[in-house]
Amino acid sequence: MPASRAFTLVVGVLLGSAACSTPATLKPVFLQGRAVATDGDSLFAVTDPAAATVVLLDRAGRVQATIGAGTLSSPRKVQLDGDAVYVSDVDSNRPLVIEFGRDGTFRRRIDLDTLARQPHQFAVLPDGALVVETQDQRLAAVRDDSVTTFAVIEVGTRPSLLTAAGGGVLHAVPDRWITLYNRFGNIRWRVEWPWDETAFVSDLAVDHLGRLHVLAGNSVDGTFRTFTLAAESGEVFRWSVPTEQPDFVVDRFGQVEPAGERWTNR
Numbered sequence: 001m002p003a004s005r006a007f008t009l010v011v012g013v014l015l016g017s018a019a020c021s022t023p024a025t026l027k028p029v030f031l032q033g034r035a036v037a038t039d040g041d042s043l044f045a046v047t048d049p050a051a052a053t054v055v056l057l058d059r060a061g062r063v064q065a066t067i068g069a070g071t072l073s074s075p076r077k078v079q080l081d082g083d084a085v086y087v088s089d090v091d092s093n094r095p096l097v098i099e100f101g102r103d104g105t106f107r108r109r110i111d112l113d114t115l116a117r118q119p120h121q122f123a124v125l126p127d128g129a130l131v132v133e134t135q136d137q138r139l140a141a142v143r144d145d146s147v148t149t150f151a152v153i154e155v156g157t158r159p160s161l162l163t164a165a166g167g168g169v170l171h172a173v174p175d176r177w178i179t180l181y182n183r184f185g186n187i188r189w190r191v192e193w194p195w196d197e198t199a200f201v202s203d204l205a206v207d208h209l210g211r212l213h214v215l216a217g218n219s220v221d222g223t224f225r226t227f228t229l230a231a232e233s234g235e236v237f238r239w240s241v242p243t244e245q246p247d248f249v250v251d252r253f254g255q256v257e258p259a260g261e262r263w264t265n266r
Helices: 003-016 260-264
Strands: 026-031 037-039 043-048 053-058 063-067 078-081 084-091 094-101 106-111 130-133 138-143 146-152 161-165 168-173 177-181 187-192 199-206 212-218 223-229 236-239 248-251 256-258
Touching (some): 026 043, 026 199, 043 078, 053 084, 078 161, 146 168, 161 199, 168 199, 223 256
Antiparallel strands (some): 053 063, 138 146, 161 168, 199 212
């Protein structure tokens, strides 16, 4: 089943049927290669690229809000933080992040065109600062009135990935290392990049229990799989079986598995 059809099925079932409830022991972590943003054990959000919106759903799959219609152009990444919803977007080839309220109210547009090294990669700190990777090899904390250095970094030949994790920032530099920073930009741990060149890592996710997940595609056989990292050390300790779809769920024990029809039929 093509990835786009899989995403349509998953989102369509979640949005279209209140009777089709989200299972208590399985929760989505990646849909069509996009990380699902969670808010505790009861709410999650995912971008809908076809409609250029963000959909907020409760544990039973009921729509709580549809955000960004008419405002977003090419949303990809969403993060929930307090009463705010942050969404990455690209408008006229300019990367930005837009902040909405949980009710869909537009709050502000954060233009990153002269700052961010790449689009759709950001992390929101507990104080509301937006962390992005800059053109001059650093992670910068963007606030309303300032841009400060969060951490000095090295970059690789492939695009890096960023997400909020553990109250700080998870930063993955392909073919080099993965680093978890605390909220002040200090390194909590750093591990060498564990995947070979055939694996193309495309997204990072943090589930409702704070476990870290990495989505990787294999360029040789065209399959996807996920890996679970220990939040305390960065050690890869669980992984899924390969699948042709970049859609995955996680159970309460942290095991990741393909979503497929098992998710859409529940």
